[in-house]
Amino acid sequence: MKIFVKLILSLILTAIVAFIDFITGNELSFSIFYLIPVIYSSWYLGKRYGILLSVISAAAWLIIDTNGLNVSADHAIYFWNSLVRLGFFITVTFLIDKIKQLQDNQEEIIKIRTAELVKEAEEHEKSRNELILTSTKLRELNSKIESIKEEQNSNIAREIHDELGQSLTAINLELQWINKKYSGNEDIANRMQMLGEIVSNTIVKVRKISSDLRPRLLDQLGLFPAIESFLKEFSKRSGINLSYNLPSENVKFESTASIMIYRIIQEALTNISRHSGSNNAEVLISSNADMLTAKIKDFGRGFDRSKIISGAGTLGIIGMHERANIIKGTLEIISGNGSGTEVILKVPLK
Numbered sequence: 001m002k003i004f005v006k007l008i009l010s011l012i013l014t015a016i017v018a019f020i021d022f023i024t025g026n027e028l029s030f031s032i033f034y035l036i037p038v039i040y041s042s043w044y045l046g047k048r049y050g051i052l053l054s055v056i057s058a059a060a061w062l063i064i065d066t067n068g069l070n071v072s073a074d075h076a077i078y079f080w081n082s083l084v085r086l087g088f089f090i091t092v093t094f095l096i097d098k099i100k101q102l103q104d105n106q107e108e109i110i111k112i113r114t115a116e117l118v119k120e121a122e123e124h125e126k127s128r129n130e131l132i133l134t135s136t137k138l139r140e141l142n143s144k145i146e147s148i149k150e151e152q153n154s155n156i157a158r159e160i161h162d163e164l165g166q167s168l169t170a171i172n173l174e175l176q177w178i179n180k181k182y183s184g185n186e187d188i189a190n191r192m193q194m195l196g197e198i199v200s201n202t203i204v205k206v207r208k209i210s211s212d213l214r215p216r217l218l219d220q221l222g223l224f225p226a227i228e229s230f231l232k233e234f235s236k237r238s239g240i241n242l243s244y245n246l247p248s249e250n251v252k253f254e255s256t257a258s259i260m261i262y263r264i265i266q267e268a269l270t271n272i273s274r275h276s277g278s279n280n281a282e283v284l285i286s287s288n289a290d291m292l293t294a295k296i297k298d299f300g301r302g303f304d305r306s307k308i309i310s311g312a313g314t315l316g317i318i319g320m321h322e323r324a325n326i327i328k329g330t331l332e333i334i335s336g337n338g339s340g341t342e343v344i345l346k347v348p349l350k
């Protein structure tokens with residue numbers, strides 16, 4: 001049906017050109033306009049219809065220019081010209097057909113390539129989704145490992161504190177008793193005093209190990225008092241002037257959240273003392289009903305984050321990010337060479 005309509009259209013076009021050719025007389029050459037239906041049919045209907053229209057066009061031109069073939073034999077030149085035109089029309093038909101074929105091929109290639117690209121994109125999307133799934137699972141696994149690690153730390157800390165600590169205290173009391181009993185013997189008294197000092201130092205060390213594993217204040221008094229105690233201890237140990245501002249009202253945090261926040265602040269401050277070269281640091285913690293914000297800032301040498309993150313063997317910052325992630329918080333590190341470093345932790349409280 002479509003072919004039929006196009007064929008009719010080609011014939012109408014030929015008829016229009018022939019009519020104009022007829023009314024303008026044979027002095028004006030009209031052959032070029034016959035090309036319109038020839039090209040149209042070659043392009044849309046193919047080579048065979050192109051040749052048909054070429055023949056019709058050449059015949060129409062011949063009939064019109066010879067007043068209905070009303071010419072004598074010495075006007076055979078008309079027939080010769082008509083044949084030349086027919087040859088020209090057919091050549092154009094072949095050329096148009098070739099161009100059309102090339103275009104069709106091109107379109108076919110584009111279609112195949114597009115289909116391949118769509119398939120590649122789908123595969124890419126599939127691997128991307130798998131990667132996202134794997135990294136989500138890894139995150140979940142990491143979060144579980146962290147929680148288990150902290151729980152184990154907490155158990156070991158309790159055991160060390162309760163069992164070892166109490167035994168050492170008992171040894172100390174026993175030593176004091178022996179010391180009293182043999183106070184007359186200078187030798188024994190000196191040995192006992194030495195032993196007493198060793199035991200006392202061991203008690204301090206054991207407490208330190210236990211508190212590093214799990215800060216007891218965290219469970220006894222809550223997050224902010226535990227952080228304050230750590231900040232005081234840190235400042236004393238590192239010699240860094242620390243100014244801090246913590247919320248006066250204690251917020252009740254879930255156990256995982258409080259230890260994660262505590263560890264992040266601990267790592268940020270450890271980094272300040274190890275890397276910043278700064279003598280001053282600031283810790284500002286604020287919280288409202290929705291959000292806890294902690295800013296830990298130094299005024300030291302700073303660092304280029306893009307170089308550090310990709311470096312191997314440094315896990316502190318990665319760990320901070322992971323911990324923030326576990327408690328659905330965000331961690332931002334603002335730093336630049338020579339312009340100090342600021343770690344900003346935000347944790348939603350709902």
Ligand SMILES: Nc1ncnc2c1ncn2[C@@H]1O[C@H](COP(=O)(O)OP(=O)(O)OP(=O)(O)O)[C@@H](O)[C@H]1O
Pocket residue numbers: 271272274275276277298300301302303308313314315316317318341
């Ligand atoms: N406050 C800071 N000032 C200057 N440089 C810092 C600071 N914090 C971190 N850096 C730089 O970033 C690097 C990475 O820190 P990160 O805490 O990840 O690892 P680390 O402290 O070197 O080792 P660890 O794995 O024991 O924490 C550090 O080696 C240091 O170069």
Ligand SMILES: [Mg+2]
Pocket residue numbers: 267270271315316317
């Ligand atoms: Mg570190």
